[in-house]
Amino acid sequence: MDLSIQVTLDCTDPHTQAAWWAQTLGWTVEPIEPGFIRKMVDAGQASEADTMDFNGELVWRIGAGICPVDQVGQMPRQRMVFQRAPEPKTVKNRMHLDLHPGTDKDVQREQLIARGARFLYAGNQGPFTWYAMADPEDNEFCIS
Template identity: 50%
Template structure:
């Protein structure tokens, strides 16, 4: 039996990080329904404190998600007030091909990523990077 799943990233600024990853991967930020959010507040199911304005829109403070435009695969970025302090136990690998790896590293560094190190195992090589909140990922 196959399961559908999403990757969830804890972060202190989920909407900004979702924007960064959506641009990085060429995915789309899931829209949030401001009318629904206002209705939930009006009915007492939520409070104004649970919302923020991001890029001019009312959104849930707790998180944002991005989706692959064709497959629907999803990454969720959820609020956690604690900053990242240790190495990730799970990380994302972005496959760009050896011929594109240097250019992709440079592009992402220009957008706020940090190059951590280059590594190789047999014929496979990759760059380990960190996103703007310090979450590690690899470019292969």
């Protein structure tokens, strides 16, 4: 079986989360065609309530996607989707991302904290060490 996967993250502000994670991963927010969105609303296939303005652009309210810059428009592709959830996160994630920086973990941790991440704790097992972190909406991830 040949499968590709996409990681989807529930959040309260999908466009802000998409922008934060795109910068974190060195990816890009997938382009959205405002003209297509307007056409769908004008044709009655979507409503104004399905849209919103984000940084001066008309976008779908429900979510946003990111992918590596060189994979924009390709199928399949590595992808993360951020979809609006009606409630904020309240419990620990059952799954999280592990980031493997090409730079020193301490440097990466400080850069992410400066951009709104939160340091949770340092962990280790045998020779392996990691930092547990939380993104701006408190979704856990590790730097290892």
